[in-house]
Amino acid sequence: MGDLSSFCCLNAVCSDVGKRGHGNRTVTARYGPGPTRRMLRCRTCKGRFSERKGTPLFDARLPPEKVTDVLAHVAEGVGTRKTARLTGVHTDTVTRYTRLAGDHAADLHDELIPFSPQDR
Numbered sequence: 324m325g326d327l328s329s330f331c332c333l334n335a336v337c338s339d340v341g342k343r344g345h346g347n348r349t350v351t352a353r354y355g356p357g358p359t360r361r362m363l364r365c366r367t368c369k370g371r372f373s374e375r376k377g378t379p380l381f382d383a384r385l386p387p388e389k390v391t392d393v394l395a396h397v398a399e400g401v402g403t404r405k406t407a408r409l410t411g412v413h414t415d416t417v418t419r420y421t422r423l424a425g426d427h428a429a430d431l432h433d434e435l436i437p438f439s440p441q442d443r
């Protein structure tokens with residue numbers, strides 16, 4: 324089944340929303356090509372969600388390797404048009420995945436780093 328400790332419930336009205344390693348996740352189904360993607364269920368609220376929800380890979384049309392390739396170029400500071408040429412995707416695709424990754428990174432930052440270190 325794999326390690327589910329890094330996942331949390333994404334249902335805003337669930338009492339266990341955002342609690343990682345809480346032990347209330349189960350895999351209810353697999354889907355997608357393979358099928359390799361897991362559908363997770365919260366035992367508390369009975370909600371189901373994809374393991375990819377909230378990530379740039381959720382509902383992605385590009386293969387995961389191509390998304391990683393595009394975002395690796397962007398992370399290295401390569402511009403949108405250069406990234407599109409080097410990876411063989413449209414500039415709008417680069418922009419869309421960059422925004423999705425940025426939103427995901429902002430959410431992770433807010434969760435993992437709630438307070439900035441104080442100045443001396």
Ligand SMILES: [Zn+2]
Nearest residue numbers: 332337365368
């Ligand atoms: Zn829940």
